[in-house]
Amino acid sequence: MDRLDREILGILQQDARISYRDLGVRVGLSANAAADRVRRMRRDGVIRGFTVVVDPAADTRGGLVVFIDLTLRQDTTNEEFEQRVAGLPGITEVVHVTGDYDYLVRARAADPAALDALLRRLKREAGVAQSSTRLALRAATRPGAG
Numbered sequence: 001m002d003r004l005d006r007e008i009l010g011i012l013q014q015d016a017r018i019s020y021r022d023l024g025v026r027v028g029l030s031a032n033a034a035a036d037r038v039r040r041m042r043r044d045g046v047i048r049g050f051t052v053v054v055d056p057a058a059d060t061r062g063g064l065v066v067f068i069d070l071t072l073r074q075d076t077t078n079e080e081f082e083q084r085v086a087g088l089p090g091i092t093e094v095v096h097v098t099g100d101y102d103y104l105v106r107a108r109a110a111d112p113a114a115l116d117a118l119l120r121r122l123k124r125e126a127g128v129a130q131s132s133t134r135l136a137l138r139a140a141t142r143p144g145a146g
Contacts, residue, residue, distance in 0.1 A: 021034075066135055
């Protein structure tokens with residue numbers, strides 16, 4: 001990856017729907033050259049996909065949004081955990097982090113009982129030794145607004 005690739009990634013992170021023509025203009029390339037770079041980064045796994053960011057105030061699903069800090073059991077590898085957690089309902093993001101915990105998980109639960117069930121499954125099925133859960137009260141900033 002070079003400077004142009006990093007610049008393209010920054011623009012796409014702000015607006016993944018930008019046209020290749022407009023993307024090219026912003027980085028000084030033709031539309032075809034910009035498209036080629038995006039296709040190459042997708043093929044190489046640098047860009048893993050595109051997503052939609054929903055304003056939490058507009059989300060009609062309701063329920064709890066939670067952030068769960070997790071520590072794995074000694075006998076659980078990162079690969080095992082990541083594979084096991086991928087199939088659990090309600091989990092929207094799993095991030096390997098530094099610090100006191102091994103992972104930060106973002107999840108949605110319909111109610112406290114559903115959250116309790118998710119936490120029990122994480123410990124029983126995904127190799128989690130310890131967890132600390134925080135509830136999201138509101139979004140103070142909107143992703144992509146900066």
